[in-house]
Amino acid sequence: MLKTTLLSLLAVVAIALLLFVVVIGRERTWEIVAGKPDRGSYDFAEARRSPTSNDALACSEGLCAEADFTIPAFEDAPEAVIERFAQRLLTIDPLARRLDDRDDPSRARFVTYSPVMRFPDTIDLAAQKLPDGRTGVMAYARAHLGKDDLGKNRERLEALFAGS
Template sequence: MMLKTVLLSALLLVGAAVAAFILIGRERCWELIAGSPDTGQYDFSIAQRSATSNDALACSPGLCAESDFEINPFDDAPAIVIERLSQRLLASDPLARRVDDRKDAAKARFVTHSPLMRFPDVIHLEARAMPDGRTGIMAYARAQLGKSDMGKNLDRLKALLGKP
């Protein structure tokens, strides 16, 4: 009898969780559980990485240490580079939305979600004029939840920045 009660309780709990995900929405449920994935602009001068393997960092040469891969500098001005990368991201990821206030045209921040479970990720982009007149890029993507993103954020940055 005790086992039946435990199993029934577990089944009701799972049913309630599924109902909440359906009625409230997956993205909103994760936000209620873990808070907003948008915690403000990433500080590339500190470049603090996640303690777990759920992030990715990519930079043009000389702009940050310990990046996962390098990004070739661009010939356009920082604002133009950020706008083009923003448009590329929004066109390639239907779940992405821009969340920064757009006050600094050399920076952009996005929240996106995994397709099935809608786990939230945040993407930070920043462009800087380099001494040679070109524009360097810094890009950071991290998962809000979990200890591993199974390389998803690294893949996302590589796709956005045209890296194989």
């Protein structure tokens, strides 16, 4: 009798949670649980990485220590490079939304979500002139929930810079 009552109670709680997620929405549910996904701009100068394997860092040669992969340098101005990759990200990732206020045209910040569960991740982009006159790029993608993103943030950055 007690076992049946507990199972019934668990079923009611599970259904209530499911209805909550359906009514509120997956993205809003994670916001209620874990806070807003916008954690502010990433400081590339400090370059503090996540202590768990749920982030990815990519940079042009000489801009970052311990990058997961290298991004080529570009001939365009930093503002043009950021705008190109911002537009590309919005095109290849329908769940991406720009977060920054565009005050600094050489930087951009986005939130994106996993397709099914809508786990929030952020992507920071920054560009700067290199000593040779070309523009170098830095990109950091990080998950806000969990300890392992199964390589998804690296995949996002690789897709963003593929063919660059």
